[in-house]
Amino acid sequence: MPIRFRQRKSLGPLKFNFTQSGLSSWGIKIGPWSWNSRTRKNAIDLPGPLTWRQR
Template identity: 60%
Template sequence: MGVMLRKRKKFGPLILHFTQNGFSSWSIKIGRWSWNSRAKAHRVDLPGPLHWKQDKSGT
């Protein structure tokens, strides 16, 4: 398996994600809540190593 190159650029609450092929997706993070354009999923960070995620299908 090869090595994957990933990079993030943060501009305040906006995060741009890049891979070795170029631009991948963008995210917005406000406090403990975040949303990703590729996964179209909401995520809330919970205390400790836990998080809650709701994907685009609502499950």
């Protein structure tokens, strides 16, 4: 099994995900709201174990 390089860096509310080939995706999280560049989905954390997602 090969060893894979993965790294995550944070810059305030921005999160950057890196792999061997470079930047793989980035996301932003402000309060209960978040967005991901790879999946292009919005998500809102609701009270308890609930989450609302939209494409």
